[in-house]
Amino acid sequence: MTDELDDLKAAMIAATPRPDAARKAADLALAEENFARLQGSTDEARPMSERGPMARLGQGVKAMLDVMTTRAGLTATTGLVAVGLVMILPVGRDLLAPPVELVEPGTVVVTSDRDGQALEERTVGSALGNESLSDPLQAPSPSMEAEIAEGLDFASDLSVAQRRAEGQALGKVASAPQAERLVIADDVAVVRESDTEVFSNAAPSSLKVTAEEPVSTFSIDVDTASYAIVRSSLTRGMLPPAEAVRVEEIVNYFPYSYPESGGPDPFEPTISVMPSPWNAGTNLVHIGIQGDLPAIGDRPPLNLVFLIDTSGSMQDANKLPLLKQSFRMMLAELRPEDEVSIVTYAGSAGQVLEPTRAAERSVILAALDRLEAGGSTAGQAGLQQAYQVAEGMTGDGEVTRVILATDGDFNVGLSDPEALKGFIAERREGGTYLSVLGFGRGNLDDATMQALAQNGNGTAAYIDTLAEARKVLVDQLTGALFPIANDVKIQVEFNPAEVAEYRLIGYETRALRREDFNNDRVDAGEIGAGHTVTAIYEITPVGSAAVLNGPLRYADENDRGAGGELGYFKLRYKMPGEDVSRLIEQPILPEQDVVSDDAVFSVAMAGFAQLLRGDDYLGAWSWGDAIALATGARGDDAFGYRAEAVTLMRLAESLSR
Structure with missing residues (x-):
């Protein structure tokens, strides 16, 4: 058997031809030629890596689409496939989740409601394992994430681990005073915080019994910030917080054409009486004041210090970038001899532009363009340096103003509104006034802005759009920077023989004591050139069925004024640079003359604001009635301001349902 096998092996060896080197070389050359022709390129082939099943699935889909579609169709279809995978896979949902802040294990995380009441307290630790309160689906393994990403060529974008690492770099959150949701995943507590906005307001004025409290005293207000904040909320699809609604600022947002003064005073009050649209049996006393508007050539030289918040909270597009665009428009309205300086604050304060004539527009704009947001908010240091610069710019007969642009988030230094009031009040006596422009939402500190503006003898406005910037800094620039009357106070004494009850609609944060009216040391609001001021009282005539308060058993019937007059109006003001006030006074008569569209529209805005606040005095009056x-x-x-207001009222009506 062995011999036969040996013979067979020898025969096979003999039958096998010897290798032909020339033939081998020719065959190899032919193979390389065919390979190059089929590949379409002689470039070095790209190295191939090992791919998992999910990656090969992605490559297979792409190959199929290469055959079935054109190049344009391939792009669109591949995009749809990618979006579909992102939407249906857990890793995709992780990618689309909102940014979060992270806490390491062992941290105590507290959730609370908007009023600060604690809802839940939990300690994050390893005992929680991989529990997830936000997503009941199990997260994919790291290997599966990598395979999916590799197949679709965007592994870096889909890396959940990378997103978590980036979140940890944002800082740790030990508590969330206004947290809305708590998520635990992979031993990491995720807290989503709601807005931290603070607004300055007070409870709506209560109804007064004339026989008990016949005198009403308040400071005028020409600020408009509340209206712009309301608009910002409504256009974002939500009703504004009730505390953000200040009736007088919504009413005074609009320009009115009240009669101008024909005498020595810079304005002349216009008083009219009309039936109340929301309560049968009551009337409205409407007070309109129109400030004189001097010719632009008559105004004195202007010195402006732009105090700009460049802290980290100002980096959003509707904050520092919008601020730069707004100031750019304002510069075009300045005269060549006016001067501008820029002071910034973020962690520390600094002057980035020495006093520069407005004629050197390119120099000022270059300084603005260099500003970037970052750091904490050293508000006190910024205010101190801005006033120091302003004092150095002031000359005889010139007007000097500091314009603070911020989101109001003063978190370093002097951050108490009461302390800020004293700081600013000490410096307004030198003639340098402070106005405040608010930007952005989310951390808007309206309370601080109001405290600064009111005590700095300036105005407060909120800039949410370029159109609003133009209104405030272009159309109304003269009125904002050049006051024609300081410390303007109004006092109305109602006649108990004619008026049983009354209430002032708005001005809750501007209320004064009765004795403050004649005290020239008490600060009040300013009226700028061309400004209009509106105030509205609702009054209930004696004997009306609308009287809400019953008679007192021991009321003195003899303690009543003479009939005929509804009340008596008095206004005190100081001319700029003077310390002694001047008095304007006139009776309020019951005659109901033809009421202007301006008066009626201002009443509609007062009703709109009361609806937003949820006031109790409107009866069955509805959004439709206001519209x-x-x-x-x-x-x-x-300028379409009133048309816009009607649109906002319609939005509010829809959102309130």
Whole structure:
């Protein structure tokens, strides 16, 4: 058997031809030629890596689409496939989740409601394992994430581990005073915080019994910030917080054409009486004041210090970038001899532009363009340096103003509103006034802004759009920077023989004591050139069925004024640079003359604001009633402000359902 096998092996060896080197070389050359022709390229082939099943699935889908579609169709279809995978896979949902802040294991995380009441307290630790309160689906393994990403060529974008690492770099959160949701995943506590905005307001004025409290005293207000904040909320699809609604600022947002003064005073009050649209049996006393507007050539030289918040909270597009655009428009309105300086604050304060004539526009704009947001908010240091710069710019007969632009988030230094009030009040006596422009939402500190502006003899406005920036810094620039009357106070004494009850609509944060009216040391609001001021009282006549308070058993019937007059109006003001006030006074008569569209529209806005606040004095008056009243009184609406207001009222009506 062995011999036969040996013979067979020898025969096979003999039959096998010897290798032909020339033939081998020719065959190899032919193979390389065919390979190059089929590949379409002689470049070195790209190295191939090992791919898992999910990666090969992605490559297979792409290959199929290469055959079935054109190049344009391939792009669109591949995009749809990618979006579909992102939406259906857990890793995709992780990618689409909102940014979060992270806490390491062992941290105590507290959730609370908007009023600060604790809802839950938990300690994050390893005992929680991989529990997830936000997503009942199990997260994919790291290997699966990598395979999916590799197949679709965006592994870095889909890396959950990388996103978590980036979140940890943002800092640790030990408590969330206004947290809305708590998520635990992979021993990491995730807290989503709601807005931390603070607004300055007070409870709506209560109804007064004339026989008990016949005198009402308040400071005028020409700020408009509340209206812009309301607009910002409504256009974002939500009703504004009730505390953000200040009736007088919504009413005074609009320009009115009240009669101008024909005498020595810079304004002349216009008083009218009309039936209340929301309560049968009551009337409204409407007070309108129109400030004189001097010619632009008559105004004195202007010195402006832009105090700009460049802290980290100002980096959003509707904050520092919008601020730069706004100031750019304002510069075009300055005269060549006016001067501008820029002071910034973020962690520390610094002057980035020495006093520069407005004629050197390119120099000022270059300084603005270099500003970037970052750091904490050293508000006190910024204010101190801005006033120091302003004092150095002031000359005889010139007007010097500091314009603070911020989101109000003063978190370093002097951050108590009461302390800020004293700081600013000490410096307004030198003639340098402070106005405040608010930007952005989310951490808007309206309370601080109001405290600064009111005590700095300036105005407070909120800039949410470029259109609003133009209104405040271009159309109304003269009124904002050049006051025609300081410390303007109004006092109305109602006649108990004619008026049983009354209430002032708005001005809750501007209320004064009765004795403050004649005290020239008490600060009050300013009226700028061309500004209008509106105040509205609702009064209940004696004998009306609308009287809410019953008679007192021991009331003195003899302690009543003479009939005929509803009340007596008095206004005190100081001319700029003077320390002694001047008095304007006139009776309030019951005659109801033809009421102007301006008066009716302002009443509609007062009703709109009360609806937003949820006031108790409107009876069955509805959003539809407010819209109809405003629509019928739009009158001459050159800039479309009133049309916009009607649109906002319709939005509020829809959102309130």
